[in-house]
Amino acid sequence: MAAGLGLYLHLPFCPARCPYCDFNAKTYDHGEARRLLAGLAVHLRRIAPRAQCRRLATLYVGGGTPAMLPAAALASLLEQIARLIGLEPGAEVSLEANPGALSPLKLAALRKAGFNRLSLGAQSFSSELLRALGRRHTPRATVRAVEAARRAGFTNLNLDLIYGLPGQSAAMATADLMAALELSPEHLSLYELTLSPETPFGRRYRPGEPPLPSDGQIVEMEHSAKALLEDGGLMRYEVSNYARPGLECRHNQATWQGGDYLSLGPGAHGHLAGVRWAYVADPSEYCRMVDQGQEPLAMREELSAEQRALELILLGLRTVRGVELASLAVLRGADPRRVYAGPLAELRRRGWGHLAKGRLIPTEAGLDMADAAAELFA
Numbered sequence: 001m002a003a004g005l006g007l008y009l010h011l012p013f014c015p016a017r018c019p020y021c022d023f024n025a026k027t028y029d030h031g032e033a034r035r036l037l038a039g040l041a042v043h044l045r046r047i048a049p050r051a052q053c054r055r056l057a058t059l060y061v062g063g064g065t066p067a068m069l070p071a072a073a074l075a076s077l078l079e080q081i082a083r084l085i086g087l088e089p090g091a092e093v094s095l096e097a098n099p100g101a102l103s104p105l106k107l108a109a110l111r112k113a114g115f116n117r118l119s120l121g122a123q124s125f126s127s128e129l130l131r132a133l134g135r136r137h138t139p140r141a142t143v144r145a146v147e148a149a150r151r152a153g154f155t156n157l158n159l160d161l162i163y164g165l166p167g168q169s170a171a172m173a174t175a176d177l178m179a180a181l182e183l184s185p186e187h188l189s190l191y192e193l194t195l196s197p198e199t200p201f202g203r204r205y206r207p208g209e210p211p212l213p214s215d216g217q218i219v220e221m222e223h224s225a226k227a228l229l230e231d232g233g234l235m236r237y238e239v240s241n242y243a244r245p246g247l248e249c250r251h252n253q254a255t256w257q258g259g260d261y262l263s264l265g266p267g268a269h270g271h272l273a274g275v276r277w278a279y280v281a282d283p284s285e286y287c288r289m290v291d292q293g294q295e296p297l298a299m300r301e302e303l304s305a306e307q308r309a310l311e312l313i314l315l316g317l318r319t320v321r322g323v324e325l326a327s328l329a330v331l332r333g334a335d336p337r338r339v340y341a342g343p344l345a346e347l348r349r350r351g352w353g354h355l356a357k358g359r360l361i362p363t364e365a366g367l368d369m370a371d372a373a374a375e376l377f378a
């Protein structure tokens, strides 16, 4: 299992709500952001002892659009975390950002403060598709943000792209990837558009029906994406994630391997030694509970060893590293080849996975069918 401790910090503010978004995000309000920063400082002091003297190997600041907050506020948060919990030398410190929310000065200040990995929500390099997504930035803004981030000293950059968009052809998806590759990112996350019923997109569109691409077009986009990205040196290491070797996102990898991570902020999820939790999603409620000395929990769950093993399998089947059998054996107190004999046989029969070097490893076809593969074990 993963050794390093992580921390996920959620800052839910965005310039506006995108019509496809079902994340815990809301339109920025200066007063609310100030109150949340004050609440986070109090909550951080309270949770810091849970690290039990382990320093952080990774910190991931996500949202929302956390980079909307002033650089000084983000630097102050990072300083408080470093002082109260501590960061390992060489810790990965990631920040999510929208291309429109960054200036060269801000990027320089963020880099100086200690952020060393920047994840940019590019989403597409087509002006038309960005408009359809309700995004406020332009393709040119993404290019400028990458150039400025490089000048500021960021050597570990991720670009987020979405495919399967309304009116998007396979050729347009390829054009997006080519434009991304021209910027030489170290990492690329490629997500299929998902439709949640409670979003405007979810009410407007039906999967596989025009103007959304058909299922066949989606498969074509996925296959050509893998070929194109791997040709460009970005190797697929998780269903939706590609990286130059050695530059995979360490924070996400640790969480996928059942690692421990603290959490901070409204809606943030955490996991420590088989206990997982989520904080209340509403920033005002989060601050109110913190102010009253309560733990702002929306959910807390102690996982049984069987549930932890299952979670390792479900997450591991989404990664090229797969799952370590020894970890499963420890959790189940028995040989996982025996415990999961039925699902393993079916996984092999369908050509979705195999056992090698003490691990259960998904095949390429298995990665493409990760949800169905996981269901064999559920």
Ligand code: SF4
Pocket (backbone or CB within 6 Å): 013, 014, 015, 016, 017, 018, 020, 021, 022, 023, 025, 063, 064, 065, 098, 121
């Ligand atoms: S920027 Fe991202 S988190 Fe914010 S509303 Fe849009 S999709 Fe959601």
